[in-house]
Amino acid sequence: MAAQGYEAIQRNPKYQELVRTRSAFGWTLTIITLVIYLGFILLIGYAPKFLGIPMGSSVMTLGLPIGLFVIVSAFVLVGIYVRRANSTYDSLTRAIVEESR
């Protein structure tokens, strides 16, 4: 375990960078998720007719691709976060842990 106390780690610029960048990124992605999803919900609540607009002469409606987009966006956003975390945050964390020994 860490030989140094948490105070020393808090002063480490790499730790400060990790906290700053990851928090900003995590909350940004959370807000994007909420905007997409609540946007979808608000469409359902206030403009159900919009989602029911047919695409061309098809019986398929705009609601279908929009719903699919919401589902796929969830997966893609998680993927973006994992990719960034695996490259940037993990190496920063490793460096912080090394320096705290």
Place this chain on the structure above:
Amino acid sequence: MNRLKMWLVTALLAAAPMLAYAEGIEGGPKQATNWSAIGMFIGFVCLTLCITYWAARQTKSAAQFYSAGGGITGFQNGIAIAGDYMSAASFLGISGLVYLSGYDGLIYSVGFLVGWPVVTFLIAEPLRNLGKFTFADVASFRLGQTETRILAALGSLVTVAFYLIAQMVGAGKLIQILFGLDYWMAVVIVGVLMIIYVTFGGMLATTWVQIIKAVLLLSGASFMAFAVLLHFGFSLEAMFSTAVQAHPKHLAIMAPGTLVSNPVSAISLGLALIFGTAGLPHILMRFFTVSDAKAARKSVFVATGLIGYFYILTFIIGFGAITLVMTNPAFIDTATHAIKGGSNMAAIHLANAVGGNLFLGFISAVAFATILAVVSGLALAGASAISHDLFATVIRKGRVDEQAEMRVSKIATVCLGVLAIILGIVFENQNVAFMVGLAFCIAASCNFPVLLLSIYWRGLTTRGALIGGLLGLSSAVIMVILSPAVWEQTIGHAKGTAPFPYENPALFSMTIAFVGIWLFSKMDNSARAKIDRDGFDAQFVRCQTGIGATGASAH
């Protein structure tokens, strides 16, 4: 323990002859005995019991019982999370909703999925870095142990209870139509198997039951969706237009309809689903089964992909059922013109329509397996709340040996199993997807606010968490009781008399919880509050870096 084992085996064997003699005398739909279904189900039970036996031999310590010793890989855990989350309510309930009202079913499935990004970005890694066995470990990291544990255990148990009811009802309905067996017997079989898996095999057995179930369910659902698409020559247009012609609501099934009657209801339901996911104790518990934060992250990625794919499948399955089940007199009750066995059976009938009797057997066995996997996860989470949070920490103040704690959790599992059986029988006539919505609302209004603020807000105090959490929990429960679903449909008051007009109270109960926690934390000037706030920095460093986190346990 051996006596218990013998008792359980005896009980199961005693149930076997009843299976053979049972006749579907009462109202339920009579079905010819489907030997392929019974055979496949027995095969699944045998396989999982072997796994339980293997897991039981490895499960000697509390860490192995609660978290499989942290030895599950990220990929395995991702499949297990999907297996834990894709409940019978999702599979049968959502495809049934799509069958009944088309597009509306998508509202639920999208909501069930969108919680996962939030879990990834805000909860998964801190949870793994701070906790050991239950999410109460995290919530009480720097707060007063007794109060926080009681609150978290209460939130967990209420959530688990509602979720369990939905699963038991699904099990009863399914077996009724499959075996021509009495509803209560199916509920008893599920309860007994759940008790066996969890008491003997702990988290390791539960994990593998969930992994096997997830693979079976995804394969079966993929085949059904494929068969439906094949039937229409892979033309979505052909499938949807056939559905529009077949369905009594016609074009209305292609747009949001009556499920969500007004915007407040829609937002409230959405919040319950998205934040409830991040507060479900049996899901949160899964993050302690992997070795570190990186594996926790990978698990959610895998789980999100599988769950998203699964919900797309249920949508196709629901529409497939409209085209192939609704139009087939074999599946429709001639007297009422409704689907035999209720809308939850849409996917089951579709299996018969596209794959014949053998595939019907497979899907029925898979749906039963699905219920077993989910209830096992729930029972384990409920039992852990009782043994790890209430017994070991609150009652014994942490001075307890591991074996005693494990013994309590096994006794708790048996009690929960019996309770689940009773509740399953009491709540026979509720829509299962709707019951799950209630569980999500409570998780979003009590567990999630306390957990989130304990991780990210320095100002949180024990008193604030306790009062705010209890306000969230009680307001959610009270508003649910006063809502139309319970007040009118369950208690039986006249339509339109429900004091609380919305179907899901999460918008209000979550607000009450967050404001309550903030207000009572701000007003808290006690000595305890100073300890709570001073503890934040050390906790946050561990949360961010994982230094000091519990690793995979050594054997």
